[in-house]
Amino acid sequence: MAIANMIGATVQNTSPSAVLQAYVDGSRDLDCTKLVKCFHPKAIMTGILVDKPIAGTPELYLADIDRMASQGVSNEGYEARIESLIVKGSVASATVIMSGLAGLNFNDFMHLVEEDGHWSIISKLFTTV
Numbered sequence: 001m002a003i004a005n006m007i008g009a010t011v012q013n014t015s016p017s018a019v020l021q022a023y024v025d026g027s028r029d030l031d032c033t034k035l036v037k038c039f040h041p042k043a044i045m046t047g048i049l050v051d052k053p054i055a056g057t058p059e060l061y062l063a064d065i066d067r068m069a070s071q072g073v074s075n076e077g078y079e080a081r082i083e084s085l086i087v088k089g090s091v092a093s094a095t096v097i098m099s100g101l102a103g104l105n106f107n108d109f110m111h112l113v114e115e116d117g118h119w120s121i122i123s124k125l126f127t128t129v
Contacts, residue, residue, distance in 0.1 A: 014117060014118065014119065015119060016085060016087055016092040016094065016112045016114075016119050017082065017085060018119070019038050019112055019119045019120060019121060020082050020085065020094055020096060020110065020112075021082070022034055022035075022037060022038050023035065023038045023096065023110075023121065024080040024081075024082070024096065024098075026038065026065075027065065027078075027080065027098065027101055028075055028078050028080065029075075030065050030068050030069040030073065030075060031065075031069070032062050032065050032066045032069065035058075035061070035062055035065060036058075036062055038120060038121050039058040039062075039120055039121050040113060040115075040120040040121060040122045042122070043057060043058050043120070043121055043122050043123060043124070044056075044057060044122075044123050044124075045057055045058050045060060045061060045123070045124045045125075045126070046123075046124075046125055046126075047124070047125055047126035047127055048126070048127045048128065049126075049128055050104070050128050058121070058124065061124070068102055073102055075100065075101065075102070076100075077099075077100040078098070078099070078100040078101055079098070079099050079100060080096060080097065080098040080099070080101075081096070081097055082094060082095070082096055083095040083096065083097050089114075090113060090114040090115075091111070091112065091113055091114070092110075092111070092112040092113075092114075092119070093109075093110070093111055093112075094109075094110045094112065095107065095108070095109055095110070096108040096110060104128050105128060105129045106126055106127070106128055106129065107126065107127050107129055108124055108125070108126045109124070109125040109126070110123070110124055110125075111123040111124075
């Protein structure tokens with residue numbers, strides 16, 4: 001799958017909460033097709049994954065989700081919730097709490113932006129907890 005060419009290509013999300021719910025659902029389902037629609041084409045991703053610094057683009061996350069799906073990884077026990085969402089005009093900030101994603105727990109801090117009536121994640125800062 002050429003993930004880089006798909007990011008932001010078919011953004012259908014008309015609210016920040018819709019983007020975040022698609023992110024939660026796509027992560028749960030290990031569905032790269034759902035997830036790729038959540039991210040802005042110029043999105044960045046940084047964070048700490050089990051004490052290892054990560055910096056790059058959402059392609060890293062999408063490739064990992066794709067790998068887990070192809071290996072038949074079970075997301076049994078996965079839970080996620082949008083803990084906070086603040087919207088100010090055409091920008092938003094949110095926190096998503098995930099547990100049980102391939103056996104790990106995450107706090108994701110998202111920034112979203114609205115362009116032409118469509119919302120997408122422009123940055124993701126995460127840590128495992």
